[in-house]
Amino acid sequence: MQNRNTAATGSDRGGAPLPGDGLEAVLVAELGDALVTRSADIDPRYFTAYNEPAGARPHALVRPRSIDDVSRTLALCTRFGQPVVPQGGLTGLARGAVALGGEVVLSMERFAGIEALDAAAGTMTVRAGTPLQTVQEAAEAAGFTFGVDLGARGSCQIGGMLATNAGGTRAIRYGMMREQVLGLEAVLADGTVVSSMNRMLKNNAGYDLKQLFIGSEGTLGVVTRAVLRLHPLLAAPATALCRVRDYDAVVALWNRVRMLPEVVSFEAMWPAFYDYVARHTPGVSAPFVGDDGFAVLIECATSAPGGDAHQALETGLAAGFDAGLVEDAVLATSERQARDLWTLREGLAIDALPHLVNFDVSLPTGELGAFAERCEAALRARWPDVMCLFFGHVGDGNVHIGVSLAGMTDADLDALDHCVYAVVREMGGSVSAEHGIGVLKRAYLAHTRSDAEIGLMRRLKAALDPLGILNPGKVL
Amino acid sequence: MQNRNTAATGSDRGGAPLPGDGLEAVLVAELGDALVTRSADIDPRYFTAYNEPAGARPHALVRPRSIDDVSRTLALCTRFGQPVVPQGGLTGLARGAVALGGEVVLSMERFAGIEALDAAAGTMTVRAGTPLQTVQEAAEAAGFTFGVDLGARGSCQIGGMLATNAGGTRAIRYGMMREQVLGLEAVLADGTVVSSMNRMLKNNAGYDLKQLFIGSEGTLGVVTRAVLRLHPLLAAPATALCRVRDYDAVVALWNRVRMLPEVVSFEAMWPAFYDYVARHTPGVSAPFVGDDGFAVLIECATSAPGGDAHQALETGLAAGFDAGLVEDAVLATSERQARDLWTLREGLAIDALPHLVNFDVSLPTGELGAFAERCEAALRARWPDVMCLFFGHVGDGNVHIGVSLAGMTDADLDALDHCVYAVVREMGGSVSAEHGIGVLKRAYLAHTRSDAEIGLMRRLKAALDPLGILNPGKVL
Numbered sequence: 001m002q003n004r005n006t007a008a009t010g011s012d013r014g015g016a017p018l019p020g021d022g023l024e025a026v027l028v029a030e031l032g033d034a035l036v037t038r039s040a041d042i043d044p045r046y047f048t049a050y051n052e053p054a055g056a057r058p059h060a061l062v063r064p065r066s067i068d069d070v071s072r073t074l075a076l077c078t079r080f081g082q083p084v085v086p087q088g089g090l091t092g093l094a095r096g097a098v099a100l101g102g103e104v105v106l107s108m109e110r111f112a113g114i115e116a117l118d119a120a121a122g123t124m125t126v127r128a129g130t131p132l133q134t135v136q137e138a139a140e141a142a143g144f145t146f147g148v149d150l151g152a153r154g155s156c157q158i159g160g161m162l163a164t165n166a167g168g169t170r171a172i173r174y175g176m177m178r179e180q181v182l183g184l185e186a187v188l189a190d191g192t193v194v195s196s197m198n199r200m201l202k203n204n205a206g207y208d209l210k211q212l213f214i215g216s217e218g219t220l221g222v223v224t225r226a227v228l229r230l231h232p233l234l235a236a237p238a239t240a241l242c243r244v245r246d247y248d249a250v251v252a253l254w255n256r257v258r259m260l261p262e263v264v265s266f267e268a269m270w271p272a273f274y275d276y277v278a279r280h281t282p283g284v285s286a287p288f289v290g291d292d293g294f295a296v297l298i299e300c301a302t303s304a305p306g307g308d309a310h311q312a313l314e315t316g317l318a319a320g321f322d323a324g325l326v327e328d329a330v331l332a333t334s335e336r337q338a339r340d341l342w343t344l345r346e347g348l349a350i351d352a353l354p355h356l357v358n359f360d361v362s363l364p365t366g367e368l369g370a371f372a373e374r375c376e377a378a379l380r381a382r383w384p385d386v387m388c389l390f391f392g393h394v395g396d397g398n399v400h401i402g403v404s405l406a407g408m409t410d411a412d413l414d415a416l417d418h419c420v421y422a423v424v425r426e427m428g429g430s431v432s433a434e435h436g437i438g439v440l441k442r443a444y445l446a447h448t449r450s451d452a453e454i455g456l457m458r459r460l461k462a463a464l465d466p467l468g469i470l471n472p473g474k475v476l
Numbered sequence: 477m478q479n480r481n482t483a484a485t486g487s488d489r490g491g492a493p494l495p496g497d498g499l500e501a502v503l504v505a506e507l508g509d510a511l512v513t514r515s516a517d518i519d520p521r522y523f524t525a526y527n528e529p530a531g532a533r534p535h536a537l538v539r540p541r542s543i544d545d546v547s548r549t550l551a552l553c554t555r556f557g558q559p560v561v562p563q564g565g566l567t568g569l570a571r572g573a574v575a576l577g578g579e580v581v582l583s584m585e586r587f588a589g590i591e592a593l594d595a596a597a598g599t600m601t602v603r604a605g606t607p608l609q610t611v612q613e614a615a616e617a618a619g620f621t622f623g624v625d626l627g628a629r630g631s632c633q634i635g636g637m638l639a640t641n642a643g644g645t646r647a648i649r650y651g652m653m654r655e656q657v658l659g660l661e662a663v664l665a666d667g668t669v670v671s672s673m674n675r676m677l678k679n680n681a682g683y684d685l686k687q688l689f690i691g692s693e694g695t696l697g698v699v700t701r702a703v704l705r706l707h708p709l710l711a712a713p714a715t716a717l718c719r720v721r722d723y724d725a726v727v728a729l730w731n732r733v734r735m736l737p738e739v740v741s742f743e744a745m746w747p748a749f750y751d752y753v754a755r756h757t758p759g760v761s762a763p764f765v766g767d768d769g770f771a772v773l774i775e776c777a778t779s780a781p782g783g784d785a786h787q788a789l790e791t792g793l794a795a796g797f798d799a800g801l802v803e804d805a806v807l808a809t810s811e812r813q814a815r816d817l818w819t820l821r822e823g824l825a826i827d828a829l830p831h832l833v834n835f836d837v838s839l840p841t842g843e844l845g846a847f848a849e850r851c852e853a854a855l856r857a858r859w860p861d862v863m864c865l866f867f868g869h870v871g872d873g874n875v876h877i878g879v880s881l882a883g884m885t886d887a888d889l890d891a892l893d894h895c896v897y898a899v900v901r902e903m904g905g906s907v908s909a910e911h912g913i914g915v916l917k918r919a920y921l922a923h924t925r926s927d928a929e930i931g932l933m934r935r936l937k938a939a940l941d942p943l944g945i946l947n948p949g950k951v952l
Contacts, residue, residue: 120727120842121873165680176678179655194928200838201872202652203906204641204691205924206913206951207933211687215680232735251596259708259779261737303735304788305795312780319781362676366596396677397597430679437682448681452670456940457683463939464932475682 023082024060027104030076035069037061046105047098050091050152051351055098058085058105065110067185067193067224073106074222074469075191083472084189086218088160089131091152093358094438096217097160100473106222108159114138115225122230123182123199128159128223135228144230145303147174151346159223165215167434169299172395173264174231176434177214183227184210186220189465197227212460217436218471220464232303237264238310239338240317241287243328244268244294247369253296253325254365254395262300262312266395267345269295270372273389273402280349284340287330297345299338347402350389355408357416359401360392361424362433368399375423379403382419383412398433421447437475445475499558500536503580506552511545513537522581523574526567526628527827531574534561534581541586543661543669543700549582550698550945551667559948560665562694564636565607567628569834570914572693573636576949582698584635590614591701598706599658599675604635604699611704620706621779623650627822635699641691643910645775648871649740650707652910653690659703660686662696665941673703688936693912694947696940708779713740714786715814716793717763719804720744720770723845729772729801730841730871738776738788742871743821745771746848749865749878756825760816763806773821775814823878826865831884833892835877836868837900838909844875851899855879858895859888874909897923913951921951 027036042061048054059082064070077084083103090097099105112129119142126135132146132153139146148161150168160166162184167176174180183198196209213221244250250268257263269277274295278286288295300313313331320326332338350356363371376388389402403416421431425447432441432448446454457476461468503512518537524530535558540546553560559579566573575581588605595618602611608622608629615622624637626644636642638660643652650656659674672685689697720726726744733739745753750771754762764771776789789807796802808814826832839847852864865878879892897907901923908917908924922930933952937944 118840118842120731121840123840165684167678167680171678175655178684179651188932192928192931194932195926196929198906199840199904200874200906200909202643202647202838202869202874202909203924204643204910204912205906205908205917206921206929207692207696207936208641208654208687208690209929209932211684214684216683220683255596256781259781261778261780261783302737304737304791305732305735306791307737315780315782362678364594364597364599364675366594393678398676398678428675430674430676430681432681433676433678434680436680441681445682448679450671452668453672453682453685455668456664456670456685459939460683460688460936463935 023080026080027060027062027076031062031069031073035062035064037063045090046087046107048090049095049098050093056101058099058103060104061107062104063107063110067187070106070111070187070222070224071191071193074187074189077104077469078190078467081467081469083469085471086163086222088128088157088163089152089155091156092160092164092438093360093435094432094440096164096436096438096471096474100439108157111224117142118199119143121199124228124230125197125225126158126228127225128157130158132156132158132161139230140233143233145232145234146228147180147231148177158226162214162223162226163216163218164436167393167398169265169267169393171393172258172266178211180228181210181214181226182229184213184223185225186213187222187224189221189467189470194221197225199227201229212464215436217438217475219461219475220470234264234301234303235307235309237299237301237338238313239297239299239332239341240313241330241341242296242298242317242320242326243288243291244296244325245327247294247372249325250294250296250394251366251369252323253320256319256323257298257316258395260300260312260316262302262307262309263298263316264301265297265299267297267392268394269345270390272387273347273350273391274344276389277344277347277349280352281344284343286344288328293327297341345391347391350402353387353402353404354406355404357403357413359403359420360433360435361399361401361420361429361431362397363427363429365394365397367427368394368397371423371427371429372399374427375401375420378419378423379416382415417444424448439474442475499556502556503536503538503552507538507545507549511538511540513539521566522563522583524566525571525574526569532577534575534579536580537583538580539583539586543663546582546587546663546698546700547667547669550663550665553580553945554666554943557943557945559945561947562639562698564604564633564639565628565631567632568636568640568914569836569911570908570916572640572912572914572947572950576915584633587700593618594675595619597675600704600706601673601701602634602704603701604633606634608632608634608637615706616709619709621708621710622704623656623707624653634702638690638699638702639692639694640912643869643874645741645743645869647869648734648742654687656704657686657690657702658705660689660699661701662689663698663700665697665943665946670697673701675703677705688940691912693914693951695937695951696946710740710777710779711783711785713775713777713814714789715773715775715808715817716789717806717817718772718774718793718796718802719764719767720772720801721803723770723848725801726770726772726870727842727845728799729796732795732799733774733792734871736776736788736792738778738783738785739774739792740777741773741775743773743868744870745821746866748863749823749826749867750820752865753820753823753825756828757820760819762820764804769803773817821867823867826878829863829878829880830882831880833879833889835879835896836909836911837875837877837896837905837907838873839903839905841870841873843903844870844873847899847903847905848875850903851877851896854895854899855892858891893920900924915950918951
């Protein structure tokens with residue numbers, strides 16, 4: 001992926017002066033050698049975002065083993081006005097977990113593992129550093145499904161997923177990370193541990209504090225643990241890829257398919273995206289090659305004893321055929337075939353395109369077709385040879401855009417952002433559906449949020465982190 | 477219902493001195509006669525909580541017709557440090573919407589109506605004063621279901637339901653009010669209008685501000701409008717009442733029934749509750765009278781074309797019979813019969829019991845049986861003749877308790893609260909599942925929330941409402 005300008009924003013930090021070169025020594029003295037890695041010894045993976053060149057080397061790396069370690073680290077950083085970047089699996093796409101210059105990185109990777117799984121209640125208590133895949137596998141072993149799935153499941157961590165309110169491919173069925181959380185524990189900038197480890201589905205006793213920390217990208221507190229809700233185990237899914245003429249037909253098909261309680265995913269690939277991945281995904285024999293239509297991936301699954309996801313999917317497809325919406329369809333007859341269809345949709349093949357830039361935006365499902373047309377027209381007006389590949393979770397109004405332009409300059413890169421986000425603003429959409437704001441979209445927050453909203457965000461930030469030490473230069 | 481001690485807490489207000497008798501004149505001069513009702517002219521319904529004697533007469537009643545009216549009213553009250561009680565349909569059960577003495581009441585009843593219904597997106601834009609039933613009927617007319625239903629549907633208002641994060645009988649399927657909201661608009665204490673009228677299912681652009689106002693009972697801002705999400709229309713439901721031996725069997729049955737994607741409600745009545753309502757509900761011929769078991773009401777419904785909720789319900793019941801969990805069952809064969817089963821569960825008959833006190837608490841579903849036993853034992857140890865009636869939405873861990881005691885004194889009343897909430901605390905439950913804290917549970921907030929949590933709530937309150945004019949004496 002193309003690198004972007006990073007403004008190293010020392011002035012954003014606010015707060016007391018840094019202790020300077022003495023910082024490492026202070027951290028080691030207070031926290032111990034076992035927790036602290038000195039700047040020169042930090043492995044580049046702690047300052048390198050996914051698919052990007054290495055970023056700024058942090059002042060120090062702290063890897064806590066306990067909640068108390070997190071609390072002591074933050075209390076110490078508050079004492080010195082020292083900026084801190086909380087860090088999960090570094091799979092985010094908005095550069096929210098990397099240092100910009102001058103920060104201590106607080107990696108949660110050692111505070112990992114499942115503390116409890118309550119099968120009677122259908123809940124799991126996990127530590128922030130636990131990878132998603134570990135949670136998914138433990139849930140399945142106990143007869144449950146975890147509600148969020150995404151491509152980075154092997155490396156992304158629950159804490160980072162909570163901090164960014166991760167979405168993924170099942171949001172139409174189960175919602176995003178926010179909807180999977182019953183209880184949450186976070187540590188404030190001053191080291192205060194706020195433990196709201198609620199285990200109940202319903203709890204209206206006072207403010208729902210966990211909401212503050214979900215989706216605020218580590219700027220209001222550091223997530224340490226969570227009580228996650230689990231869903232009844234889904235049996236093997238049924239997966240199909242459909243050929244659909246145009247986006248209006250995609251929406252009409254969605255409005256039929258969403259009536260099925262079994263639907264888990266409804267993902268669309270615009271013609272240019274599908275044509276590219278169908279031709280360039282090694283080892284996958286794609287259906288409908290050479291057609292000029294949309295490809296829609298539908299997955300159904302059910303937890304009902306004796307339930308039949310294939311039957312449900314066929315019902316949905318039949319309704320689509322009868323209404324003239326589906327022109328052709330392929331049902332996966334093996335797990336391998338289903339995997340291949342998903343591989344096309346995940347579209348890793350497009351990562352090889354020169355100077356690829358990815359966008360993640362949302363609008364109501366019915367407006368995404370017009371958005372894609374306007375967006376591509378605006379880009380092509382300035383860069384006639386631009387490649388615009390639209391795809392995504394259209395059932396929940398979320399589209400990703402891969403934009404590739406031979407010989408792209410830094411000026412082009414900024415202009416691309418301006419161009420895409422201007423269309424999002426005009427149409428009243430969001431500049432971030434599921435990836436967060438981080439650094440990359442910070443300049444465009446006001447495209448989606450009003451002055452009054454941003455003012456209230458700043459009020460919250462000032463109330464919870466008055467020195468501004470938590471993830472400065474991110475989101476706000 | 478038994479009245480409770482109300483501490484008129486003028487000292488909780490904080491902020492500047494009141495303008496005293498001049499207040500009415502100032503309000504009328506600034507807002508106009510059409511919006512302001514003087515204290516002496518206020519109809520008692522504006523200061524009387526559901527099922528309670530009239531409370532404190534407010535200083536004045538303001539009934540805004542626009543967002544600007546709300547903003548001007550709050551800005552004015554901030555100028556004079558004048559406490560304000562936001563008010564919806566006054567159907568709450570924690571006394572969160574009534575004045576304690578010295579407040580202006582801000583009733584949202586005139587700012588009502590549906591502004592938009594987007595059938596393509598499945599969303600509805602509504603004003604705070606809109607009754608739930610209006611929303612439900614508009615949703616159904618457009619081919620959708622609204623996710624929350626509760627007994628007070630004809631009088632409760634969307635704004636109040638949002639402020640209290642109302643729950644109801646469908647939370648196991650659709651969640652509480654929080655889960656129905658895509659966008660929200662609220663007015664802060666100083667009159668700032670924070671409009672976050674997001675229409676997208678996924679929007680991770682900055683902090684999710686709406687969460688602050690949902691469930692905070694009007695203490696952080698006044699909800700004016702919301703964008704609600706709608707669900708596919710459910711066809712006519714299938715309803716059954718089952719006779720189940722004991723609570724362990726109720727839980728085992730729930731763990732089977734929850735696998736059905738069609739389940740909408742799973743409600744249990746403990747033996748004493750069921751025995752009472754079966755004998756005392758006029759016009760309803762109850763099944764299983766004289767048995768000494770639990771009664772479980774299960775409702776299934778589906779939006780799937782050709783889907784069969786009766787088939788699903790029968791599958792669930794058959795699994796329950798086969799496992800020896802269900803001893804007898806009655807399937808409603810008409811809408812009237814289904815309504816009768818719900819009438820039993822709603823239990824209005826117990827309102828006639830002398831000195832009835834209602835509780836609303838939650839624990840994980842599997843622990844509610846032990847809770848009921850411990851709670852009843854604790855009450856009976858002190859009051860041997862007490863009547864304890866347990867019932868509720870056990871699929872989501874929420875139980876209500878009707879406690880009746882002949883000749884109950886005010887001292888008994890306080891001791892009852894102590895007794896019940898002590899058991900909740902010991903078992904790690906919540907003192908409010910869905911009714912909120914209001915005034916009635918304020919003294920028990922710390923039974924469920926830690927000092928650090930309450931400290932953070934106070935920090936938020938101070939950040940958003942520094943003078944403390946919004947609903948003082950409630951929640952915190």
